[in-house]
Amino acid sequence: EAQVTQNPRYLITVTGKKLTVTCSQNMNHEYMSWYRQDPGLGLRQIYYSMNVEVTDKGDVPEGYKVSRKEKRNFPLILESPSPNQTSLYFCASTSSGTNYGYTFGSGTRLTVV
Amino acid sequence: TQLLEQSPQFLSIQEGENLTVYCNSSSVFSSLQWYRQEPGEGPVLLVTVVTGGEVKKLKRLTFQFGDARKDSSLHITAAQPGDTGLYLCAGGYQKVTFGIGTKLQVIP
Numbered sequence: 001e002a003q004v005t006q007n008p009r010y011l012i013t014v015t016g017k018k019l020t021v022t023c024s025q026n027m028n029h030e031y032m033s034w035y036r037q038d039p040g041l042g043l044r045q046i047y048y049s050m051n052v053e054v055t056d057k058g059d060v061p062e063g064y065k066v067s068r069k070e071k072r073n074f075p076l077i078l079e080s081p082s083p084n085q086t087s088l089y090f091c092a093s094t095s096s097g098t099n100y101g102y103t104f105g106s107g108t109r110l111t112v113v
Numbered sequence: 114t115q116l117l118e119q120s121p122q123f124l125s126i127q128e129g130e131n132l133t134v135y136c137n138s139s140s141v142f143s144s145l146q147w148y149r150q151e152p153g154e155g156p157v158l159l160v161t162v163v164t165g166g167e168v169k170k171l172k173r174l175t176f177q178f179g180d181a182r183k184d185s186s187l188h189i190t191a192a193q194p195g196d197t198g199l200y201l202c203a204g205g206y207q208k209v210t211f212g213i214g215t216k217l218q219v220i221p
Contacts, residue, residue, distance in 0.1 A: 102158065
């Protein structure tokens with residue numbers, strides 16, 4: 001089944017403790033992206049990657065890092081999480097060339113206390 | 114950053130009614146997508162519109178892309194409780210922008 005898999009689904013952590021949210025897709029998509037979704041603010045793009053070793057900032061990259069060492073994986077790293085990073089996070093992928101629509105993961109609900 | 118404005122933000126209607134939601138921008142988009150999202154789940158792609166003036170139908174849902182490719186609409190005929198959800202429009206290529214969404218509730 002074609003899908004984007006995120007882990008974990010739920011995570012509660014403490015301020016300053018480094019964490020990684022994993023994202024993997026099995027559709028051989030070149031383009032992957034991370035979003036956070038907050039009430040009243042909608043989905044906002046954190047980082048995106050056009051292909052292996054090619055990443056760029058979205059609208060809200062502060063406090064986040066990403067890497068794209070393999071085509072299928074695009075982990076999101078929070079080196080020193082803060083409470084304002086409490087949010088619902090989504091990974092998504094699509095074929096390159098144009099945006100004909102994303103396939104989204106099921107989301108990761110992160111709480112930083 | 115290209116902005117997408119959706120209206121209305123909230124809509125509560127009775128089963129069987131028709132409704133239209135809108136997605137507007139001052140920018141031209143090469144394509145726009147519509148998604149539906151259930152609480153706590155990822156958005157699911159409904160349709161992509163590419164050509165100005167294009168109309169696409171998905172059962173009781175009709176999507177239209179404006180002639181100038183700056184706006185789009187989603188019309189639902191005879192809404193059902195199963196249509197309840199958050200409807201999002203999105204556009205852009207490398208930097209993708211989402212509208213804030215229309216939260217639809219269909220009351221049986």
